[in-house]
Amino acid sequence: MTALTVSLLARLAVLGVLGVVVQTAAVSQLPIAGANADLSPLLVMAVGLLCGSLAGGAFGFGVGLFADVVSLQTLGVSSLVLLAVGYGAGRLREARDPEGTLVPLAVGAAATLAFGIGFAIMQFLLGVDAPLSWTLIRQLLVTLLINTLLAVPIYALVRRWLHAAMPDDPRRRRRRAYTTGGLSPLSRGPELRR
Amino acid sequence: MYDKTVRRRRAVLGLLVACSLVLLTAYFGESGGGTLHSIQRGTSEILNPVQEGASRALKPVRDLFGWFGDTIAAKGQVQELRSERDRLRSEVLRNEVRKDEYDRLSKLLELDGALGLDDYGPKTGRVIFQSATVWYATIRVDKGSDDGVEVGHPVLNEEALIGRVSEVFSGAAQVTLITDTTMKVPARAGARQEFGIVEPASAGNPTNLVMSLMQPGARVSVGERVVTRGTEPDDRRQSLYPVGLPIGAITRIENEGTDTQRVHLRPFADLRSLDFVQILTRPRGPRT
Secondary structure, eight states: OOOOOHHHHHHHHHHHHHHHHHHHHTGGGOOBTTBOOOHHHHHHHHHHHHHOHHHHHHHHHHHHHHHHHHHTOOTTHHHHHHHHHHHHHHHHHHHHOOOSTTHHHHHHHHHHHHHHHHHHHHHHHTTOOSOOOHHHHHHHHHHHHHHHHHHHHHHHHHHHHHGGGOTTOHHHHHHHHHHTTSSOTTTTHHHHHO | OHHHHHHHHHHHHHHHHHHHHHHHHHHHHSOTTSHHHHHHHHHHHHHHHHHHHHHHHTHHHHHHHHHHHHHHHHHHHHHHHHHHHHHHHHHHHHHHHHHHHHHHHHHHHTOOOSOOGGGGOEEEEEEEEEOSSTTSOEEEESOOGGGTOOTTOEEEOSSSEEEEEEEEOSSOEEEEETTSTTOOEEEEETTTTEEEEEEESSTTOTTOEEEEESSTTOOOOTTOEEEEOSBOTTTOOBOSSOTTOEEEEEEEEETTTSTTOEEEEEESSOTTSOOEEEEESOTTOTTO
């Protein structure tokens, strides 16, 4: 679990605010095949994968709350769903520590799907008086597709932004140790035999 | 150490879930003027200038995407527009004859003629925000109470009615679009001026509205126009939507001719790409 330093918290706060503002002021107004990208589950997924479940969950809660406040939506809906998304992504990193360049793509798609379905369930639970339409399902699927394509660049941007504030990235430390030969038992073989 | 970390993680998760549920319950339970609503409005008021600035700064990016989208869409529309052009040509000829008759009758009856939109105090605003989720069909424009905008004022784009003002700040206003599940617009359809209520056909669908006709067996046809009625359906009070604002065209009719018929219409306005809109700040006309 990544330690939540002041520097990291500040960077997460800036990322969350900027993400929601860009989403509402620009991305939501760019329709692609009748739907648009949704940056919030991607940002939350990226933070969860990079910083762990605690930071991911808290960031998801914060981004959701800010989005609900800015959009004059029912408070607590987005924060609850994004909290689950961030926590899930963080737990995935802590439990499995998946590697590979396509991991953000798969987790981004899963995060978008979870957010879309979770939000829809919450809306119906809160009593939206309208039937579920094929158009809505199509929009969710198009958003899923767009977000899947955006997942890798968004993840790369978030990693770049948080990089300086993450002193104990375990993957980076492990790679560095192996490449410099410090911890590998193979490289230390002769030394150990002596 | 590990147990402590796990316990801390679970405690924070539980706390955040509890916070979300408390917020949700409290927000749902309180009135529109409650504490949470006030905090939400206050925060939005502060953030409106930021959003306006971001919207202006990111306009070139939106325009670039819009250009690509428009080009692709325009290619698909060429054939459709050609046939519509032919149909409109013949309609124009018919309308010219009708207009001559109308002018003569108007002079005879000393009528003022139809009111132009200028009489309704239109304020042009720029869209600075659009809801990120399809579940909330809302936009925000950069005109607010300082410009005379009030809750309930109708909002149009260059094509048709798009919604009504649902929240007002000093320099901005939140507009609920006609495709939002909370919207109902009194309307009339077709040559026989059949009355009904227009509402969304389903959640998150910007191209399909449904009109429930008030009179059983009312007759309308596919292609006919639907416009605002101008009065409320219950007691004939004047509606906040002035009479005759275009809404959409009928695309299909379910259970046609029966008491349970449902008329589907496609809005004239493209609600997915709104840039500038007009708010009618004197919806009841020049006398108000």
